[in-house]
Amino acid sequence: MDHQNGEVKEESPVVVVMVPLPAQGHLNQLLHLSRLISTRGFPVHYVGAATHNRQAKSRIQGWDPLTISNLKFHDFTVPPFLNHIPNPNSTDKFPTHLIPTWDAEQYLREPLAAFLKTLSQNTRRVVVIHDSLMCFVAEEASFHHNTEAYCFNSCSVFALVYFFWELLGKPADGGNLIPSYLAGRGSWDGCFNNDFREVAERNREYMNMKLSTGDLYNTCDPIEGEFMKNLTQHPILGENKNKWAIGPLNPVHLDSEMNQTNKCIKWLNIQSPNSVIYVAFGTVTSISDEQITELALGLERSGQRFIWVLMDADRGDIYAGKEELRKMQLPDGYEERLEGVGLIVRDWAPQLDILAHPSTGGFISHCGWNSCMESLSMGVPIAACPMQTDQPCNTILVTEALKCGVIVREWVHRDEIVSAEAIETAVRKLMVSKEGKEIRKEADEVGIAIREAVSKGGSSTTQLDSFLAHISRACLNNPLQLTDQPCNTILVTEALKCGVIVREWVHRDEIVSAEAIETAVRKLMVSKEGKEIRKEADEVGIAIREAVSKGGSSTTQLDSFLAHISRA
Known part of the structure; x- marks a missing residue:
């Protein structure tokens, strides 16, 4: 694995990893999003094959990726792929010549897995944002307890709801997805070929696992608010996960002096x-x-x-x-x-x-x-x-x-x-x-x-703020303490009365002092309160051992489970 920026060392509680599809219109959208997130203080890692990272950096417009210190590019090695010449005379305008490139991207899986493992061991939460055609990434994210995946959709929301409208049999009233006057005006007929359907089917296998935590869209309320609402609220398509409309991602105010020599x-x-x-x-x-x-x-x-x-x-x-x-x-x-x-x-x-x-x-x-x-x-x-x-x-x-x-x-x-x-x-x-x-x-x-949508207080800015607040919510899952430990502490000490708290979770970033440790140990071992706690723990221990004895509740539950899996 060849990382352009060397060893990964993170001190931020949340880091973001971008995994784009290697096609220009996809590369630049996630790179623009990288700018928006990294300038809010989040470290961002943009990963891909070296040639595609180079392409993304060289063609980006409106800003310079090299000027943002917490945006890092990581060049992963993929095997050589066929670099087909596009056929201008084909009646099929779908870019079939790019499919070998997309197939090669499956080889990103191994280096990406190693990279996510390293990140997950060095930070509290890893947030992976992947292109909607790179859904295998979500499965890799699912293998780490402190890693979440979010799907980035690079097409319009209208195109998505129109696709679903066609799948639902093209109801004349729009099927709570599109207004009736647009029904039949768009089309997905002839938009793909069989080669791409194979790519899409492979991707759908991972989509069906429902491993992504939420969806991001390069759109905004002024142009697609109605369709975004229809998608979110649809009884079949809405799903129980967050959706954020955060576009446009491209800069809308450009430096007038930047390209004057062009x-x-x-x-x-x-x-x-x-x-x-x-x-x-x-x-x-x-x-x-x-x-x-x-x-x-x-x-x-x-x-x-x-x-x-x-x-x-x-x-x-x-x-x-x-x-x-x-x-x-x-x-x-x-x-x-x-x-x-x-x-x-x-x-x-x-x-x-x-x-x-x-x-x-x-x-x-x-x-x-x-x-x-x-x-x-x-x-x-x-x-x-x-x-x-x-x-x-x-x-x-x-x-x-x-x-x-x-x-x-x-x-x-x-x-x-x-x-x-x-x-x-x-x-x-x-x-x-x-x-x-x-x-x-x-x-x-x-x-x-x-x-206005991307200005201060605008709908897209508010949605982006909401997304960033979501991914930086209280991090219970850090590498030093498994996700459930603060809750287990309350169960043991307050619900069961079987222990004392050495350090409250709100002070988790502080060193536990020698004095605090001495106090907790003496309280548990030699105080009157400790005597009562030990008595409670002893009674709880007896009850637990009875639960796994013959006729006990846990033994009965296990027998029930085994009977269930061995039923006729």
């Missing part, structure tokens, strides 16, 4: 307010050359200024095989023709800074939840073009529930190329139409509400 920001600085549409389709989906051409022509015909991130989908290891990266082709003379109107970016772009810039007025997006939260938190409306997983549901949430966007292509037409005409229409509708003006106004108001 070419995207420099270009935006010379554009008019709300005049630029940003185009990006995430990090896991590859689009075909034919679709690139249609998108290019649609943007050109719209007459709007744009920044277009034109790079292929991530491979499992983004640092390996760079020489094999696909160079996406634009129509002949396109970049020269649109110089000054459009900026083509063929590398990683600072999306959060772009969305926060006053010149950005819209976002053509695949509607991955990470992108949705970043865009909405900055008050930027979305032209939605979903491609897989939760994206069709996110599209409906953004465009129909929140009224913060337009749909470029309906999900039922997902196998068709989006035409230049459809792209032009969506861009012009969002950027220059009367309807677009209303949408931008709605998005601006939603952005304000989201930013």
Whole structure:
């Protein structure tokens, strides 16, 4: 096991361990959460394969992970995995090329187990926050008496309740999960393939063990309060465990000087307010050359200024095989023709800074939840073009529930190329139409509400405070004293009158003085009160020995148990 930061020595009563899924939209959400928790004074350990930790650190936006002293990264060794090239021409847009990476993450189990064992021996409570697709982690946590696991859900709550609505037979009234006007508008049909179903089924085995103590969601009341309430209160799905809506996790107030040298920001600085549409389709989906051409022509015909991130989908290891990266082709003379109107970016772009810039007025997006939260938190409306997983549901949430966007292509037409005409229409509708003006106004108001949610006293800040209070509640379970010892003390000394207390539990962090020990020993052994205590203990001892004698209560109970397990 290779720990980047060496030996683990913890003095804090509570430490937090983050275990993300190795895909960009999952890595960064848990890293953003690491910032929020570590800046509240909790030591945080972010664990994973070395290449994925490197990816998370290099791509994080809005803050620098190296500036937070109690956030540590631990590089675990996993075996080599197939680093597949994404297929842009596949009709199945699910990122199957990443599955070998996710399979390799199962090998984190052994080093993680050793790491949790070390932590549990050196601190009072270990809190493990794992991605919802890394549920095997919860089982490892369950092996330690002072370790708890919490499941982090990286998709929208609406997507979750919509999934359950479909499982429950799609009741027309929404089934106490979704409003009736949204019933049938989203879809999980065609969002996964059989390869992923195998991954999900493996994960479900651990979910069914119900080992997680609670659930965390990257969302907030202003946009999903209704769905969060429906999920929590549903008689079947609510479960008897805590749920916290603590998003958005991404910073909502950025340092305006931080990325001023970036070419995207420099270009935006010379554009008019709300005049630029940003185009990006995430990090896991590859689009075909034919679709690139249609998108290019649609943007050109719209007459709007744009920044277009034109790079292929991530491979499992983004640092390996760079020489094999696909160079996406634009129509002949396109970049020269649109110089000054459009900026083509063929590398990683600072999306959060772009969305926060006053010149950005819209976002053509695949509607991955990470992108949705970043865009909405900055008050930027979305032209939605979903491609897989939760994206069709996110599209409906953004465009129909929140009224913060337009749909470029309906999900039922997902196998068709989006035409230049459809792209032009969506861009012009969002950027220059009367309807677009209303949408931008709605998005601006939603952005304000989201930013208030993470301000002091806001709903998400309150929820995060609640979670942190929960994980730092009185620690009865510390490595020196097993969980039940303070309670056993009261049972023995006060209920049974069979002992004396040397030190009250409220003073557990203090050294027990020689004087206190002398007093307790003399009280028990030579005082009048001690004589009465010894008499009580003697009588209790007689009663206990009778309980395990023939015909005694414990013997009878054992006979009953053995008869039960050997019944016909």
